[in-house]
Amino acid sequence: MATHAGGLTATEDRATVHIDNLVRTLGGRDILNRLQLRIAPGEFVALLGRSGSGKSTLLRALARLDHDVTGSGVLTAPDDVSVVFQDARLLPWKRLLDNVVLGLDGPDAAERGSTALAEVGLAGRERAWPVELSGGEQQRVSLARSLVREPQLLLADEPFGALDALTRLRMHALLRQLCDRHRPAVLLVTHDVDEAIALADRVAVLEEGRIAVDLPVDLPAPRRPGTPRYATLRERLLERLGVDRTAEEGDEVAEGVNAA
Numbered sequence: 001m002a003t004h005a006g007g008l009t010a011t012e013d014r015a016t017v018h019i020d021n022l023v024r025t026l027g028g029r030d031i032l033n034r035l036q037l038r039i040a041p042g043e044f045v046a047l048l049g050r051s052g053s054g055k056s057t058l059l060r061a062l063a064r065l066d067h068d069v070t071g072s073g074v075l076t077a078p079d080d081v082s083v084v085f086q087d088a089r090l091l092p093w094k095r096l097l098d099n100v101v102l103g104l105d106g107p108d109a110a111e112r113g114s115t116a117l118a119e120v121g122l123a124g125r126e127r128a129w130p131v132e133l134s135g136g137e138q139q140r141v142s143l144a145r146s147l148v149r150e151p152q153l154l155l156a157d158e159p160f161g162a163l164d165a166l167t168r169l170r171m172h173a174l175l176r177q178l179c180d181r182h183r184p185a186v187l188l189v190t191h192d193v194d195e196a197i198a199l200a201d202r203v204a205v206l207e208e209g210r211i212a213v214d215l216p217v218d219l220p221a222p223r224r225p226g227t228p229r230y231a232t233l234r235e236r237l238l239e240r241l242g243v244d245r246t247a248e249e250g251d252e253v254a255e256g257v258n259a260a
């Protein structure tokens with residue numbers, strides 16, 4: 001575990017992610033404003049927030065893609081972080097297996113890559129090209145590429161945002177299954193309240209640069225919409241996101257709610 005933000009100091013903490021007083025100024029505004037967040041080992045946190053609230057900014061800081069974060073506190077995160085984006089970002093000139101094991105060392109890399117492909121339902125497709133795959137399948141490869149590294153922290157920025165509703169539901173089940181097996185700490189940025197409730201142990205809402213709400217998802221599996229406890233949690237989150245409930249009437253629950 002390492003401290004990686006200029007001016008921030010390391011601290012002893014058993015949390016995989018430990019953020020205190022994180023500040024990120026962009027365009028003269030404090031997009032992250034003394035933000036606090038902990039994610040325990042193996043814990044799955046979903047992050048909601050209105051468009052422009054700073055979710056991707058926070059993710060970029062954790063992924064070390066942004067070194068201009070400041071603050072009086074701490075930001076610790078593990079060195080081995082994997083990131084999944086909305087687009088799979090596969091290299092089109094490399095076969096699936098080579099995409100999955102890119103940068104991976106060791107004599108067993110190919111075997112681990114094959115196992116990872118099988119885990120995401122793409123057994124035997126090692127020699128296929130990315131162009132031969134659907135969007136959902138490409139995102140499966142992206143998950144395999146992330147998890148084959150056994151990261152302590154998995155960051156996901158709207159990973160299923162470009163997929164159709166049915167594929168998205170299948171990917172939810174897959175991601176949950178993979179996370180139960182590999183146990184990384186997870187921060188999932190999403191606009192979809194139902195996705196957050198379906199997958200996460202905790203749902204946090206980013207607002208005015210801070211975590212305004214941080215709620216445990218204390219619901220038995222499978223988490224089906226329609227139960228009173230599910231509805232109460234969903235309502236609280238939507239209210240916090242400022243979603244107009246009358247405008248939402250008639251929406252399919254499985255479609256999720258775009259709070260943007």
Ligand SMILES: Nc1ncnc2c1ncn2[C@@H]1O[C@H](COP(=O)(O)OP(=O)(O)OP(=O)(O)O)[C@@H](O)[C@H]1O
Nearest residue numbers: 026027031049050051052053054055056057058260
């Ligand atoms: N380089 C930049 N210069 C100035 N402002 C920026 C820059 N990059 C991002 N911002 C602003 O920072 C804010 C947070 O952006 P960010 O992408 O983190 O939000 P978000 O919550 O992920 O949004 P969305 O849900 O729409 O993806 C936005 O208002 C954005 O306009």
